[in-house]
Amino acid sequence: MPKVVDHDARRRDFIEAAYQTIVEEGLARTTIRAVAKRAGYTTGALVHYFADKEELIAHVLEENGKLVRERMQHAERELKGRAALRQVLLEALPLNRRQHSSWRIWLALWYHSESSEAMRKEERRRYREWLGRISAILRESIDLGELPAGTDVDARARLLVAMVDGLGVQFLMAGGRMSARKLTALVDGALDELFGTG
Amino acid sequence: MPKVVDHDARRRDFIEAAYQTIVEEGLARTTIRAVAKRAGYTTGALVHYFADKEELIAHVLEENGKLVRERMQHAERELKGRAALRQVLLEALPLNRRQHSSWRIWLALWYHSESSEAMRKEERRRYREWLGRISAILRESIDLGELPAGTDVDARARLLVAMVDGLGVQFLMAGGRMSARKLTALVDGALDELFGTG
Amino acid sequence: MPKVVDHDARRRDFIEAAYQTIVEEGLARTTIRAVAKRAGYTTGALVHYFADKEELIAHVLEENGKLVRERMQHAERELKGRAALRQVLLEALPLNRRQHSSWRIWLALWYHSESSEAMRKEERRRYREWLGRISAILRESIDLGELPAGTDVDARARLLVAMVDGLGVQFLMAGGRMSARKLTALVDGALDELFGTG
Amino acid sequence: MPKVVDHDARRRDFIEAAYQTIVEEGLARTTIRAVAKRAGYTTGALVHYFADKEELIAHVLEENGKLVRERMQHAERELKGRAALRQVLLEALPLNRRQHSSWRIWLALWYHSESSEAMRKEERRRYREWLGRISAILRESIDLGELPAGTDVDARARLLVAMVDGLGVQFLMAGGRMSARKLTALVDGALDELFGTG
């Protein structure tokens, strides 16, 4: 019998180590040595689980997507219409530690997407999900009578996603000079306007 | 007798070469060798003008900011109120070749801002300018009667900047799947709403 | 009770797998992982049967020698004198798939012989066999009256072996630009001369 | 002014170091580290002159070809007909230190030719030269009346080249058990037969 090792658990270890390294050091400084060391193994061990660096990074992206998705789905399950929309948008912003990490990944994604097919692919998937999710909630809001029937759902969804992406960047770049409260207020202001409650 | 050299002109050569290299190859592939070669000099020459790579990059960022500023100022000189706002927002989006280049720089900025003080500093300057410019136009619109007097100028400005940043990223990531026309329509839709002309 | 395993059969599996890998990938790319995988086992299993890589390779060489020997012996059993000589020489050339494989092994042997005692040893054995075989057939030809009694058997044998080795290399390097027919014609021309039938 | 360096001389240094390393250690152990060290530089320096390992090796092959060519041409200038042929054949055999080195290169060439286009190309060039040279001398011998007019020059040339290649390998593999005198005697025996003087 082989040395008893939970192969999947070990893979998760490396993915988690890579995730944390990207978040803390940036993708450029995320070397396989650094990842392996953080995970408590040697570089050679990492290669057992991921053929090369690119494959490892791809898994990190996938993992990040999965985490975000779960948080969003949770918000949708609990709430409806405007309340759900608000929760999903806030959940996407870098207000807490987990989301802050996801944002570091996204910035890396945006930056590298011009030179990496894997990155582009992942980023497109992210947008597709985002737009689909927001659109669904908007249609729900229409059904609930919160929004007028003639609302251009697709355009609205794109503008909301843009707002979140843009506010997220602003918040990150402010480096503590913008409060979470202010960020939330901006989102609520936009929602007030959208739902005609301003 | 010292060799007569236009020190500033030479510096601009290197900055321009670095700018083009970042835009075309990405910051990761922007080696000082590549920059020096593109400028028509050797690595050793570059070192005379910039202490290290980071200093060179910082100057590229500054240069990029200057270029964008000039385009914006031009738009402001020619137009007023809503028309000026529209022009400034469109000017910021990656619709033409020049703006596309600036966006490549910004993505690099965002990505590296966590690990580079120079990047953070430049990015904060960019936001300050952006917000100041938009706020000024919004106030102008209020004066012109295009917007109600009670408009929260600061919040509006932040949301507009966020929209532009977010839409810019969406457009870049779409990689040709989103038309310039559609992007413009999204901005116009947002302006219609803001100015109550939807 | 120990697990019942046909030790020799398992060893042959590995040797055969290594043989095929060398032939198809070259000795440089013949990693023990690749061999083990091709054999349907893991690297750890291979180690049970061969102390290290060199020992495995040595067995491949031995196996290859055995295969060639069998083909030659078959030719000798069926034919006599010049006819046997012709058959043995042609059997040695890389005209068919099996022989092509042996030639890949020999080229590896020649190349590595300077740095590997095992290789040198195997190669010397190959020559000893070759020369003994050819010499025996030449003496047979003398007995049959096909060759004059004064023939310098040893020199003749060495020149014939050299011819085969040299032609084999030419054929392999030509990479399809030399036909099997032409190769055969060259051998027949040499035999015509040797046996005074040109 | 730059550091004064004879660029071509430096390249030759590296090529010579690589040549010696291949000869003494074999191509497999010819690492760029080893080559650079032997040349007295660091690995980084080597990269200034050769983009990668393959390019360096290609130059070694070319250099080797040049050396052999020069020796052959010298033999041809001084002698005619059979005497020239004898000299060229002996010059090709690994009888002296210089030729011994060339043979190590050729064995590497043969071995790696299946997996390297550069190797195949170089080897084909070697054969073309070889055959052309021998054919020319054979035609000269016909003109001189040393050989009958009907001699099949092409077939003869191929057999002579094969003989030399085969004898060279035998000699190398014998590892000192075959004397230079014996090797020369074998060649002379073959020439006696060819020129009808046996």
Place this chain on the structure above:
DNA sequence: AATGAATGAGGTTTCATTCAT
């Protein structure tokens, strides 16, 4: 007997930086 995870040395390559000229 067999597994296959893990090690760690060693390979090629890239590149910011230094420095003799």
Place this chain on the structure above:
DNA sequence: TATGAATGAAACCTCATTCAT
């Protein structure tokens, strides 16, 4: 000032070998 050769650290990747199970 300018050159560009040279350094040397660090990156990714490969792989024979070891060893706990």
